[in-house]
Amino acid sequence: MKREKSQNLFNKTLDIIPGGVNSPVRACKSVGEDPVFIDHAEGCMIYDVDGNSFIDYIGSWGPMILGHRHPSVIRALASALNRGTSFGAPTALETTLAKMVINAVPSIEMVRMVNSGTEAAMSAVRLARGCTGRDEIIKFDGCYHGHADTLLVEAGSGVATLGIPGSPGIPESIVRHTHSLPFNNIDSFQRLMDDMGDRIAAVIVEPVAGNMGLVPPVKGFLEILRKLTEQHGALLIFDEVMSGFRVAYGGAQSLYGINPDITCLGKIIGGGLPVGAYGGRKKIMEHIAPQGQIYQAGTLSGNPLAMAAGIETLLELKKPDFYKKINQKAKRLADGLKTAAEKKDIKVQVKSVGGMLCLFFSDKDVKNFDDAKNCDLDMFAAYYKGMLKKGIFLAPSQFEAIFISAAHKNEDIDKTIKAAEKVFETL
Numbered sequence: 001m002k003r004e005k006s007q008n009l010f011n012k013t014l015d016i017i018p019g020g021v022n023s024p025v026r027a028c029k030s031v032g033e034d035p036v037f038i039d040h041a042e043g044c045m046i047y048d049v050d051g052n053s054f055i056d057y058i059g060s061w062g063p064m065i066l067g068h069r070h071p072s073v074i075r076a077l078a079s080a081l082n083r084g085t086s087f088g089a090p091t092a093l094e095t096t097l098a099k100m101v102i103n104a105v106p107s108i109e110m111v112r113m114v115n116s117g118t119e120a121a122m123s124a125v126r127l128a129r130g131c132t133g134r135d136e137i138i139k140f141d142g143c144y145h146g147h148a149d150t151l152l153v154e155a156g157s158g159v160a161t162l163g164i165p166g167s168p169g170i171p172e173s174i175v176r177h178t179h180s181l182p183f184n185n186i187d188s189f190q191r192l193m194d195d196m197g198d199r200i201a202a203v204i205v206e207p208v209a210g211n212m213g214l215v216p217p218v219k220g221f222l223e224i225l226r227k228l229t230e231q232h233g234a235l236l237i238f239d240e241v242m243s244g245f246r247v248a249y250g251g252a253q254s255l256y257g258i259n260p261d262i263t264c265l266g267k268i269i270g271g272g273l274p275v276g277a278y279g280g281r282k283k284i285m286e287h288i289a290p291q292g293q294i295y296q297a298g299t300l301s302g303n304p305l306a307m308a309a310g311i312e313t314l315l316e317l318k319k320p321d322f323y324k325k326i327n328q329k330a331k332r333l334a335d336g337l338k339t340a341a342e343k344k345d346i347k348v349q350v351k352s353v354g355g356m357l358c359l360f361f362s363d364k365d366v367k368n369f370d371d372a373k374n375c376d377l378d379m380f381a382a383y384y385k386g387m388l389k390k391g392i393f394l395a396p397s398q399f400e401a402i403f404i405s406a407a408h409k410n411e412d413i414d415k416t417i418k419a420a421e422k423v424f425e426t427l
């Protein structure tokens, strides 16, 4: 596979953009590769500047659940584009998407649009602190909530891939208020709440963790978070930037039947354009300016292009059996990869929830960040490289999930499984 043009572009860019990429996860350093520069994409296929084509399982890291260039999304974008790209004054599109989000997500009665998942999580924490008058935050190792100062502690995603615990530039006086606990560990959470529950403003969690690979919650974990936050007057924040509209139309909260106080959204609700949102009960959301005192703003928030793409995406997701079909495809890939690995005697753990899945190179179950870090990362790197050569575009890290879109057909999935079988032979 020739990748000359990608290579040239990367070399040129290294000098002018840090690491040659505008988000660290796009660098393929940890798997010993250089990034593939993309020319265009269509459906489940993505095409690089050298003319190579790949079956895409990154899906822009989650948003492209309909596949690339879905006709109705493109049509809605074209129509919005004709009216202007940003006004700094409200549009009907914002009302429409807000209503759709409220109807979809069980715990949301009122919602505020922002421009990224990072902003959503940062604002949710500010809201929780403002509402409760408390400073302390609990999060979980390996969960990623964007790169706001408060939340960049023992984080997943690119931070995990690079193997750094936090980040220089974040004052100790800020992260002192963030307590990070092992995911899925009920005892340690109970102990910390016993100790300081009445000082905790919020507990923030990815209800289905998707930034340390994919790690579903164990039975009772989300339940204990809900129970003890309520008991101690702390707020429970579900960061559903990834899981929202991905594991089910109503997100992980509808799947597991647990209602948080505040929910963060992003990715899918922007249909491939920059979006985030946070919402919750009216009583809580009314604290946000200009209705309340807690300040949060955004020049491009509720941008008409992003709203139009989001509305159209959600309309498609509401069609009968959308999730049934995408879940079946995810399961087909998960089962196929597992069988292929077992045939070649490679020890893997396969996790899947709704339209996302993950293949861990480990002989023991993966329930938390430590388990994920104990996977065979060298084997993952070899697998990644082999799959790329065979035209399969995976996230370049063991700590990321595989995203299925409605555009993946059974043939694409079977092709992927065949490629994996060949690659497993070489590991």
Ligand SMILES: *Cc1c(COP(=O)(O)O)cnc(C)c1O
Binding pocket: 115, 116, 117, 118, 119, 121, 144, 145, 146, 147, 206, 210, 211, 239, 240, 241, 242, 243, 266, 267, 275, 276
């Ligand atoms: C992607 C992600 C974020 C950050 O969203 P950005 O739009 O990249 O800022 C936050 N939380 C979770 C769970 C995510 O998956």
